[in-house]
Amino acid sequence: MTPLLSLQSVSKRFRGLVAVDAVSFDVAPGELFAIIGPNGAGKTTLFNMIAGAIAPDQGLINFAGESIGGLPPDTVCRRGIGRTFQIVRPFPALSVEDNVVIGALLHSRDVVRARESTRDLLRRLDLFGQRHRIAGTLTLPDRKRLEVARALATEPKLLLLDEVMAGLRPTESDRMVAILRALNREEELTIVLIEHVMRAVMALASSVLVLDHGIAIAQGQPEAIVRDPAVVQSYLGANLVERI
């Protein structure tokens, strides 16, 4: 099958530091693809290049058969890539509902219709009861789900999630896992996620890419990845493998 997202030797350097070094990978349609790695491995830089927040220095980024490398973020979103931010950034002074309405306005010119279309999404992400609250007053788990809802409202083909589980309690993160799995299965949404919570990665991902110092050191199925000596050495540590 032709990949939905395809990166070929994508690199980015900041002054002397090589943040992402010739990383290549393919994400097939309908896949749940996880990117893991220690802090500073270049995961978020990689995301920012896919989402158009920064331009790659080298390499090709193809989405749905077209090159999107270097395109501005709003254009990338219109092509069908939704994203969340590692440090959540909902529109703080606006209501929860209006946050999602703004996402929905990408495809619906009419505000009333956009508002109607957000109902299901708000229910799906357990935000319906809080839809009139001001986004800035939400708790962190709620704000994370709001970011997912807002990104989903743009009707993406591919969703980029940057550490949506971080800071969540295990029950909250299990809920997020359930929501994401449902989206992936029922809506056939392709998801690429950066994640440190290995429990969530193991539960969700069909494929895992491991970054370390900007280099892809391993890629494969999650069960194989956690036993890969290089991955254990650089990131997971030996006792985690025993725990899993």
Place this chain on the structure above:
Amino acid sequence: MAAETVTKTTAHRADRLARLAASVFGDVSPRAMILLGVLLAVLLMAPWLVNDYLLTILIVVLYFAFTGQAWNIMMGFAGQLSLGHAIYAGIGGYIAAVLFARFGIAPWLGLLAAMPIAAVCGAIIGFLAFRFRVAGVYFAILTIAFAEFARIGFDHMDFVNASAGLFLPVTQYAHNDLWHLRGNPTMFYYVILAAAAFVFVLCRTLLKSRIGYCWLAIREDEQAARAVGIDSFRYKMAAVMISAAITSFAGVFYAFFYNNLFPEQVFNISRSIEMILGPIIGGIGTLFGPILGAFVLTGLAEGLNTALVGLGFDLPGAKQVFYGVCLLLVVIALPDGVWPWLARLIGLQERSQ
């Protein structure tokens, strides 16, 4: 067949009009409707209720209500701080005044030239800023710089009498001439009242439509806005151009009300600051804040002035000190402005602004 099509399109049009009306006024609470209606009725009757002096003050109040709303589109809705809005009013005023004084062209026709030119001027400033990522304080400085360019430029432009000032011909009028904006204060009062009311409805329509939501998103977090597909450059350009075009009418009104224009005055930074005090005190980003702010600020300042003169004090600059004190009090006690606080008090809430 043809008749049926006509009926259909008429019905369709009526339906669209009804939907538009519903989208503009549909979700206004009955209480807000009543209060707005009472306010409008009082303002409509004002010329019979007050003397000429008070009417002139009301004209100034409505002038600032108008400019405050125009400025609020940029700062309150789209989050772009302009400290040089005098440039748009000045350009508008000069264009209409020069067309009238030299060629006898009516100000309403002059407005047709003034609005697009002011919008283009806004577009130039906007383009330079938004394309080259001049944002925040630096954007504000850029807007001041352009207003200063205009002041110095017009000061040397002989076509508009340079620093000697441009005067409109003043004669005694037997009757009000609305088309040429020549007449008594009552006529000017109704003109600016209509304009302020029109801009109020326009702002509300903009805010409740797609463009308004995109502006709010950009104001709240531009990067997040772009991540949901909003072309922030385009929407910021729209904000500055719409705001500039609206503000240019204020300049035309000013020119025809006062009959004289001096670059040193109309492009002065204090003019730009005066325009933004109302919305800051009333509540940036709210619909009614700029109007309330204009009433509070101009009303109280003129009241204070009258009181001082009545008591036998002649203190030039008292108004400016009063502005400063008002600003200080609001920033400390009600940083969101007076209107959000007052709205809560009387049980009206503008949602999500």
